[in-house]
Amino acid sequence: MADNLDMFRKLSEHLILIIISFLPFKEAVRTSVLSKRWRFMDCALQQIQNYQGRLGLDFSDPTWAEDNLDNHAALFDLPLNVFGHIVLESIKLFSCNFRNSDFMNFTALKQVSFGWLELSLSFIKALLRNCPLLESLSLKKCWNLDHLEISGPNLRLKCFVADNCSLISNEIVIEAPNLRFFKYSGTIPHFEFEIHPAHMEEAVLSFGMELDYDESIGYDLYKLLLQLYPIKVLTICSFMLQV
Incomplete structure (x- = not known):
């Protein structure tokens, strides 16, 4: 050796x-x-x-279950020299730690995907503010978010995915006039939408992690559908059909 x-x-x-x-x-x-x-x-x-200005790193374990509440510490720390490549347009980081302040160097980003990471609401807001070209944001199994707030001046975001993320206050606020595609999986949060009806094309809603039903849930879902109207394509889960 x-x-x-x-x-x-x-x-x-x-x-x-x-x-x-x-x-x-x-x-x-x-x-x-x-x-x-x-x-x-x-x-x-x-x-x-x-x-092609892309970076994709996935260090998540295939044995990690997507439908439970377990959080898994990131398995890898992104080297600091990566943050010098400010021309990146697409980045995917799964179970890969990074310093929030350094990430703001990537001002040319158009596509961002995070998975199996601890994130803060302040970081999400800073990301939307510092990446004016951002068109797609995907969050999968992220945790420690107080709630989700997708908004900002001149927001270009066209696609937003929140997949089984853990929200402390269980609230999602979306003010994205250019949004065309929205996908959500998890328990039923309180939704507040401000979108342009003419732009919104498709939404996918899955509440498979919801275990209980009460009358307030039915009303929340009714308001959600009103906010999405007149969407062109809507995919829903069996839970919504039962409600």
Whole structure:
């Protein structure tokens, strides 16, 4: 083992860079923990990331159940040198930690997808404020959100997905005049919608995590449907049919 490490240390930085360029992006990022010699990995990352301006890292465990309330700590910390690539247009981070302040460098983002992460409402608001080109936002199994508020001046958002996220106050406020697609899965929250009826095309509503029914739920769903009207395509779960 020691001999192998010695052979590795003898490699030139140029050769290591070539090796990194042939690795899948996820594996290339993982090499950052091997040695301080990988400081030039920033160059390799740029070659890979600039391909169509996309970054996708999924470190979630396939055995994690999507329909329970368990939260799982992120398994990976995003290297700081990644935040230098401000030209990214699409980013997907599942079970991958990052510093909120550094993320605001990505002002060119059009598509953002987070999964299995602890997020705050203040971060979501800052993201919408600092990414004026954002058109798609997806949150899957995120937690520690007081509630969800999707709003902001000149918001371009066309697609918003909230999939089994844990909300402390169980409230979702959406003020997105350009929204065309909305998908929600989880328990029934209090919804407040301000959308442009002519733009809204499709909504998918699934309340499979809702265990109990009372009369107030029926009224909340009635108000939700009124706020979405006259949507073109509406997909609902069996729970709504029972209500």
